[in-house]
Amino acid sequence: MANLAVRASELVKWFGEGEARTYAVRKVSFEANFGEMLYIVGPSGSGKTTLLSVISGILRPNSGTVRVEDKEIWSLTDDEIADFRLNTVGFVFQDFHLFPRLTTAENVAIPLILKRRNWNESIKEAMEYLEIVGLKERAHLPPVKLSTGEQQRVAIARAIVSHPDLLILDEPTASLDGDTGRRILDFVKKNILNENRCIIIVTHDSRIFEYSDRMMKMEDGKITEVLKGDLNEK
């Protein structure tokens, strides 16, 4: 039980009402553990991103529960959920969503600044994480001056700078070529994943499947297949 990071039970999420109602997630249950990279794969429109949003405290489900570190997140208030996302979850968005008007170091420091940490201390700590992702020498540049692969690493540095227990990567290789994508995932597996962190990745890029510890396939809002490992592996 101490190894369990996320437990999703009977999750249901729909959009629209009446005849226009569309089910994005249909009674999905699964568990994710610390120290593993869990992949959720499937075709576009299968509900992967919706499921990811529900378990990371971004999108409220219509029914079902999500327990992260044994805490039921959807019983929290809006402010508590914001704190949960800030303190427990690290996000790497598909389009990175880096701030072009800030330097790379300032981009990485954002979660620390939101945690009300001192500006200079936050930048200093961000520099350490830029060193981890190999971009310390580019810290003063705006993200637009970096290559796509470098921007991806900046996004990863931003996601891990606040020491999140749960790291969420949404289509992390969608805008990268095959080699760069593999290098990034290799880097994440070797340097970012540890026994106190759970990484959940949504992707449909089969070139990076090899880095997963477990892999679930979603279709039409349901987990239809476990491609690697078990659904509730301990």
Place this chain on the structure above:
Amino acid sequence: MIGILKLGYKLLVNDKAKFLALLVGTAFAVFLMVQMTSIFAGVLQKSSSTVINIGAKIWVMDPGVQTPVYSIPLPDYVLDGVRSIEGVKYAVPLYSGGALVKLQSGVYQSVTVIGLDDASLFGRPEVFEGQIEDIYGENAFVVVHDQEFQKLENPKIGTTFELNDHRGVIVGIAKVTISGLFGIPTLYTTYNRAIQYIPSTRYTISYILVEPKSKNDTAHIKEEVERMGYEALTADEFMKKITRFYIFQTGIGTNILIMTVISFLVGLSISAQTFYTFILENLEKFGALKAIGIKGRELIYVILFQTTFASLTGYGLGVGLSSLLITIAMLRVPNYTAKINYLNLGLGFIMVLIIAGISSYIGIRKVIKIEPFDIFRG
């Protein structure tokens, strides 16, 4: 929280084009608003120049008088009546009227003639060349050295002119606190010489200037004068009456108000639209901040800070620009009338706050609605 606001500051300021547009919009609006209202304040101040320069505490006049320039003569027995009111320390007559003088070159020039009480010379200007006592000399006049002075062909002591077929001679050159509004030179002489040289209806007085024994007597004096069918106003009340006249009965006030409102709308539209564009362009980024964990109210603080910072910087630039222009104009343009006071600065500030408020409202409304899920969904 300072770090979060600094983040907002950097997001705003580093977007140089938008920030510049915001500053230009606000500064331009403030510049126009302050300029318009300053010109109006200058007009109002100059329109009260006689009241300010004479310095009497209470003015007695016909109730129909709107400005000191157009006096309605009072019967001279009113002076005796006022002097007999309890609480009056002293009361003196004042002549104020217009005349044409023929200069040595043969040119005719309009002037304002102020006739001071012969006994006390109450309301006399500060003479810096010659002696005020020389005003009792034959045909003596004291000329005010202001922007209009050169219209009298830069007279010196001893310069003569003609006024209603009377000879006049300059015996002193004086300065006053404020020059008049209409660009006409001012001559001071004694009351008796003024009514002798510029005859009006017999036994009449332009104004009666009153000094009360104490401030508490003012109300009683006003009541008694009103009972006589005339009006007694303190200097402040008289200036307010003049202000009301220029605002409501000349059209100047309405036109200035329209220009000020247009300036406000121009500033509002530029600033609000630019800020809205800024928000739209950064909407995804604000959504990403929400996903990362910024709270709704912190996002509101960021936007309020951004609009307030841009507006106040624009306000400072606008006021600075306006002050600079007015200063240069005053140095270069004779008779330029403008005055920056706390009222027009305050008015500009309030309007800038409204601009900031509306811009913030538009931005906050948009940002609050963005869902972090939209960022995930792409």
